[in-house]
Amino acid sequence: xxxxxxxxxxxxxxxxxxxxxxxxxxxxxxxxxxxxxxxxxxxxxxxxxxxxxxxxxxxxxxxxxxxxxxxxxxxxxxxxxxxxxxxxxxxxxxxxxxxxxxxxxxxxxxxxxxxxxxxxxxxxxxxxxxxxxxxxxxxxxxx
Numbered sequence: 001x002x003x004x005x006x007x008x009x010x011x012x013x014x015x016x017x018x019x020x021x022x023x024x025x026x027x028x029x030x031x032x033x034x035x036x037x038x039x040x041x042x043x044x045x046x047x048x049x050x051x052x053x054x055x056x057x058x059x060x061x062x063x064x065x066x067x068x069x070x071x072x073x074x075x076x077x078x079x080x081x082x083x084x085x086x087x088x089x090x091x092x093x094x095x096x097x098x099x100x101x102x103x104x105x106x107x108x109x110x111x112x113x114x115x116x117x118x119x120x121x122x123x124x125x126x127x128x129x130x131x132x133x134x135x136x137x138x139x140x141x142x143x
Contacts, residue, residue: 003089008096016102023107024094026127028115031063033083038063038114047119051111059114066113091131098133106142 015022031041038060042048048056097104106128108120115123121142128138 008093012096012100012102016100021103021105022097023105025109026090027123028109029090030087030127031114032066033087037067041114045114047116051116062113094131104141
């Protein structure tokens with residue numbers, strides 16, 4: 001996979017100038033590209049107990065399918081080294097958006113694939129902090 005990181009600055013500038021709001025959903029994309037199976041996630045994400053079992057079963061199966069297809073989402077292998085690279089680039093892009101003063105809103109895009117409403121916003125906040133936001137800056141994005 002080739003991504004020309006030199007183009008990030010121009011892209012970010014264009015988005016800022018256009019006044020585009022960005023909702024990065026970092027935690028969800030990290031989940032999509034993780035090597036964890038749906039069954040592992042079902043065991044480790046205790047919050048799924050608040051969702052209907054049939055929905056959790058569907059989510060786990062979808063995650064397992066993502067791992068098997070290896071080409072889901074934009075043609076990059078889910079759970080592969082390419083997936084780790086996608087997550088890295090997304091963090092760099094988010095940081096660049098933030099540093100440039102682009103509009104960013106906090107949002108986890110849940111419910112979907114093992115992302116439970118309420119809990120998912122906390123995961124998203126942690127992902128934004130991992131992208132070098134301060135906790136206060138994350139809260140600003142959410143208000």
